[in-house]
Amino acid sequence: MIPPGDNAADLRALFRLGMQGDKASYALFLAQVAPLCRRAAARRIRGADLDDVVQEALISIHKARATYDGERPLLPWVLSIVNFRVTDHLRKHYRNAGRDAVDIDLVSDRLSDVTEPVGDSESVERMLGTVPRREQDILTLMHVEGYTAKEVGTRLNMKESAVKVAAHRAMKKIREAFRP
Amino acid sequence: MRDIDTLVAELSSDVANKRAWQRAPAALAGKLLAVLFIYGAAVQVHLGLRADLRLQFARPLFDLEILLLAALALSSVIAATIAMYPDAYQKPGWLKLPYAVAALLAVLMIVQLAMPTDARMVMAAPGMIAMHCAMCIGWVAMLPSLLLFVILRRGATVRPLQAGIFAVLAASAIGCLTLRLSEANDSLAHLLLWHYLPTLVFATLGAVIGSRVLKW
Numbered sequence: 001m002i003p004p005g006d007n008a009a010d011l012r013a014l015f016r017l018g019m020q021g022d023k024a025s026y027a028l029f030l031a032q033v034a035p036l037c038r039r040a041a042a043r044r045i046r047g048a049d050l051d052d053v054v055q056e057a058l059i060s061i062h063k064a065r066a067t068y069d070g071e072r073p074l075l076p077w078v079l080s081i082v083n084f085r086v087t088d089h090l091r092k093h094y095r096n097a098g099r100d101a102v103d104i105d106l107v108s109d110r111l112s113d114v115t116e117p118v119g120d121s122e123s124v125e126r127m128l129g130t131v132p133r134r135e136q137d138i139l140t141l142m143h144v145e146g147y148t149a150k151e152v153g154t155r156l157n158m159k160e161s162a163v164k165v166a167a168h169r170a171m172k173k174i175r176e177a178f179r180p
Numbered sequence: 181m182r183d184i185d186t187l188v189a190e191l192s193s194d195v196a197n198k199r200a201w202q203r204a205p206a207a208l209a210g211k212l213l214a215v216l217f218i219y220g221a222a223v224q225v226h227l228g229l230r231a232d233l234r235l236q237f238a239r240p241l242f243d244l245e246i247l248l249l250a251a252l253a254l255s256s257v258i259a260a261t262i263a264m265y266p267d268a269y270q271k272p273g274w275l276k277l278p279y280a281v282a283a284l285l286a287v288l289m290i291v292q293l294a295m296p297t298d299a300r301m302v303m304a305a306p307g308m309i310a311m312h313c314a315m316c317i318g319w320v321a322m323l324p325s326l327l328l329f330v331i332l333r334r335g336a337t338v339r340p341l342q343a344g345i346f347a348v349l350a351a352s353a354i355g356c357l358t359l360r361l362s363e364a365n366d367s368l369a370h371l372l373l374w375h376y377l378p379t380l381v382f383a384t385l386g387a388v389i390g391s392r393v394l395k396w
Contacts, residue, residue: 018195027192034184062191064336067265077267084338
């Protein structure tokens with residue numbers, strides 16, 4: 001991304017001429033620096049913002065031109081300004097992104113209230129009411145209280161496989177009962 | 181926004197309005213240090229010197245502390261000057277110097293805490309209200325901080341936060357140095373709590389101010 005030594009020396013010479021009042025050389029310098037700025041900025045910024053950042057970087061290079069004497073290497077000076085503008089741009093971007101976020105309080109009246117019961121069909125007790133008492137106990141122990149099939153079997157004096165079969169049948173009955 | 185060609189044409193038509201700085205940062209730092217030295221001397225005349233200063237200078241740890249405070253002011257001014265250039269005048273190592281000196285000063289104070297008290301050290305009376313020390317450092321630092329911020333604004337720093345720290349650290353170091361030479365109190369707790377902790381707070385404040393006023 002950094003041009004070879006000769007190009008950098010040319011840019012320095014153009015800059016020095018520009019600082020002596022040669023507008024054409026300075027315009028050429030800026031025109032040649034613009035693609036460098038674009039490449040440096042493109043590593044962190046994409047899309048339509050890239051053009052804006054390149055222009056901001058060129059304006060900053062112009063504003064800060066008194067801090068460059070035309071003697072030391074030019075590219076570190078240019079790239080530090082570009083990086084500064086990119087960081088500045090990203091900081092503003094993320095700050096504005098936070099500002100554009102929708103406050104949930106402002107739209108709460110348009111949202112359904114998820115804290116209230118939404119109807120009998122979702123009532124666990126009603127669902128369990130569709131299966132025999134024994135299967136109700138098995139489902140409650142396994143899916144509400146979190147016991148394993150083996151532990152449920154021990155408690156209800158059943159084999160583990162029998163518990164699994166009973167739980168499966170109960171779930172099937174519930175699904176059929178509430179199928180729309 | 182405009183397209184790049186239009187912008188280049190606009191900017192190049194304005195190129196003759198500003199000349200490159202002819203002086204290297206060392207020259208600017210030298211001038212600033214001279215001004216700060218004169219200011220520090222004037223403050224010292226106003227505050228006076230502690231009566232036992234000659235005795236204190238016989239203590240190597242006191243000498244070292246004074247040297248480090250002077251080094252903190254010196255390195256902070258140099259770092260602030262370097263920070264005015266977007267590329268740190270391609271000497272980024274200089275920007276770390278004030279932190280290194282501040283760390284050495286902290287080590288010196290902490291090491292002294294573990295050492296037996298030197299009989300030549302003057303201890304303040306217990307319960308002494310020492311807020312005036314912090315306020316004195318703050319007042320002394322105010323004018324040079326302002327001067328440094330004005331000068332820093334003429335540059336194009338890409339490190340506004342750090343530049344703010346350096347400006348206030350340089351000014352506060354002068355406040356600490358002059359106060360240390362005038363106040364007959366060598367209590368380490370006092371120095372840490374009422375001299376160096378406020379300096380740290382001021383430097384933090386400098387970072388906040390720097391990040392706001394040194395934008396360009």
